[in-house]
Amino acid sequence: MNWLALHIETNHAGLEPVETMLSALGIDGVVIDDETEFQDFLENNHQYWDYVDEELEEKMRGASQVTFYLSADEEGFAKMGEVRIALQSLKESRDDCGSLLMTMDDLQDADWENNWKQYYKPMEIGQRLLVIPQWEEADCGNRVPLILDPGLTFGTGSHATTQLCLTALEKAVRGGEKVLDLGCGSGILSIAALKLGAASAVAVDIDDKCLNVAYENAALNGIGKDTYTVKVGDVLGDEAIRAELGGGYDVVLANIVADVIIGLVPMVRSLLAPGGLFLCSGIIDDRAEEVAAHLREAGLEIAETRSADGWFAYTCHF
Template sequence: MEDIKWLEVTVDTPRAGLEALCARLTGNGVNGFSIEDEEDFKQFLEQNRQYWDYVDEELLERMRGVCRVKFYVTDDAHGRAQLVQWMEGVDLPYSTAVLGENDWAHSWQKYYKPMAVGERLWIVPEWERGQEMPQGKVPVYLNPGLTFGTGSHSSTRLCLMGLEEYTVPGQPVLDLGCGSGILSIAALNLGASAAVAVDIDPKAADVAYENAALNGIGKDRYTVRAGDVLSDKALAAELGRQRYPLVLANIVADVIIPLSAKAGDYLTEDGVFLCSGIIDTRAGEVQAALERNGLKVFRRREEKGWVSLAARKG
């Protein structure tokens, strides 16, 4: 079957004219478009400050002054005629870029290859299943197309390295801020008896369960909950009914700091609280909070400006 080609159409507009442009395109029959807008981007960042420590400067620069609308037509006579119809009455500059069918769904796969982490873990995209694996490695199968963490970011890699040391075979693990589930799934593959995972994003449960299924892990060993342990007292109490030899938190400093006051409630007496997602300039602040709350840091790892800390009850 011949590869379908698409045109990505980008219309630039002053922000004051955005609403009118969207109304015109809708009236002309455009049945779907996306908006890139610097002000919305800034508002999103401001409203979600508790979930990030660092925004890439290149991304900020790319969004500077941006206000544009994007939509798609097929790159053929029909699509170009449709483009003329959809742009009727729109007196604004626009540009087009050709995309292939594979550009939508498959081309990104070339960027994800099996990846060694630490001494034992081998992170494998699910479409690479069946490829030869180095001897002695423990595979963790993931679908990187599911938008959450894939193990390539330094903060996740640091946490995975810690998992190799602190996962206790035959004992459970608690993963706070699980995202794709990569950490708790890796712990299960390393021998943990069961894992409970929590994330504030309700979509995370479906993603984590799907990735768990890729690893042959069912709900008899893996439980994922949506909620915020910092604000949901019922959820915090439910999690506190059990003690864990390993509690994970790959989040950001502004969440780990208040979480440090609760982490001890979930730990066994000699359990490890392994936290990551900390930019190096805030590591001292996080360590101070941990120690204020009775957790003594005994191991620090660093990679590319990111830090993970391992702590026990002091």
């Protein structure tokens, strides 16, 4: 079935009147994008981001949107006509609801979930790895294949921060290592470590969606729970999860953001085995020296620095 995706541009004050108008027409399944929620997220989650695209901030400034879906048939177009009439009445009765402009996209069922996949192709990373989407086929040659379905989590391998960490990882793993992946997302880094020859890996993330996604990606690569363990928890704030993790890791990975890495630095020594490596990435360029300073203050020596597209990664040891 084809669908019509309709968007009504408004502002924060107009969200309730627009939603009420649609509900009166029998349209209750709406998606609301509210500028104030976007700003609240930015204000209350500084630890999870370092950079917000200026175009995105400008787009969200003073703008809110209500999205709803109608079937692309006679009934759906008739309902859209009713919405247009009701929208005109709302414009005439109120002047505080923004533009109330309605736009439309044509969608098919498959588009919602699968269209993004066409942009994700096999990628050669470093000297040894080839990241392959589950739905693609590729000639690996002499490279190690890493099959991945990122699902709804961060970590497709396409972002510079992930590539920097993978490049450092393929140099760090030579065989038999015990690996810890902090902020694992799709599991790409810890699974790559196992594919490169690590003996075991533990992966942790605060997002419970990562539990199934990481295990599913491990299975795609022939990796079982005998060598791979995924946990959900906040390593920074939860002593219990820290106790579960223990220590003695040969490689500890953290592809997150600067503030979280800075928070992790004091506990790195307790996680690493003697001679172990701490690989951290996800550091935007204007925070790179700040993170480096915290690493040095904790007694870590930065053995290698990598950068690409305004992002930095460090390989460190005590």
